[in-house]
Amino acid sequence: MANDTSVRRLDLGYFVRPAVETGGPRPRVEPVLAYLVRHDRGLVLFDTGIGAADPETEAHYRPRRRALPEALAAAGVALADVSLVVNCHLHFDHCGGNPLLGGRPILVQDVELATARAGGYTFDELLDFPGATYEELAGEAEIWPGVHIIPTPGHTDGHQSLVVRQPDGTVILAGQAHDFGSEFTSDHLARRAALDGVTQPLPPYRPWLDRLTDFDPRRVLFAHDCAVWEPSSD
Numbered sequence: 001m002a003n004d005t006s007v008r009r010l011d012l013g014y015f016v017r018p019a020v021e022t023g024g025p026r027p028r029v030e031p032v033l034a035y036l037v038r039h040d041r042g043l044v045l046f047d048t049g050i051g052a053a054d055p056e057t058e059a060h061y062r063p064r065r066r067a068l069p070e071a072l073a074a075a076g077v078a079l080a081d082v083s084l085v086v087n088c089h090l091h092f093d094h095c096g097g098n099p100l101l102g103g104r105p106i107l108v109q110d111v112e113l114a115t116a117r118a119g120g121y122t123f124d125e126l127l128d129f130p131g132a133t134y135e136e137l138a139g140e141a142e143i144w145p146g147v148h149i150i151p152t153p154g155h156t157d158g159h160q161s162l163v164v165r166q167p168d169g170t171v172i173l174a175g176q177a178h179d180f181g182s183e184f185t186s187d188h189l190a191r192r193a194a195l196d197g198v199t200q201p202l203p204p205y206r207p208w209l210d211r212l213t214d215f216d217p218r219r220v221l222f223a224h225d226c227a228v229w230e231p232s233s234d
Helices: 055-061 069-072 110-117 181-195 207-216
Strands: 007-016 029-040 041-046 085-088 104-110 133-137 141-143 149-150 160-166 169-173 218-223
Touching: 007 055, 007 069, 007 160, 029 069, 029 160, 104 110, 110 133, 181 207
Parallel strands: 041 085, 085 104, 104 133, 169 218
Antiparallel strands: 007 029, 029 041, 141 149, 149 160, 160 169
16 A cells, blocks of 8 residues: 555535425535545546536536646645546546546446447547547556545446555545435445344345445545545544
């Protein structure tokens, strides 16, 4: 494991999720967050922000973008310093900066790329742009020592999360595997209750949570929530 591995959050703007999508009476403003992973072998960028969209999508979500180069500069790096890109999935609010990183490997689940290329999923100019270089995965992969990609389907069939082992504990970049930290907490406790033998009925939890728990996470970070999940003190 790299001794100087670190994770930094990048603020790439926000959008307004309309009430029809929130399940409640009001719209909700959600952040768009990416993460920069510093490792002995280079820099991994997990998600790249909100891409250009058509007028209908712009009116629907009313996004406000922070330019990726500006966000990276605040972290002391430039586009040219990024070694690898990992997108949790290929919706336009997660892969919007990919065209700025042509020639850099983009690690994606094969089912995610196939779904995106089938149409009606994202915007073509964010997908197969000049210099687009995809490395397709079919499941888990340790991309660098201590840095693992784990499939976490649900939001999309090809959704993936990034596990980063650090000297002070493992960080999971969950992407949109859960929309909010509170949802992750609910799933985590549902799993704990099931393992404790609590009498049914219990809410179901996502089966890949077993695999994420194998890494003994100390922090879990999300794409659309500034909250940080941490385990309860023993």
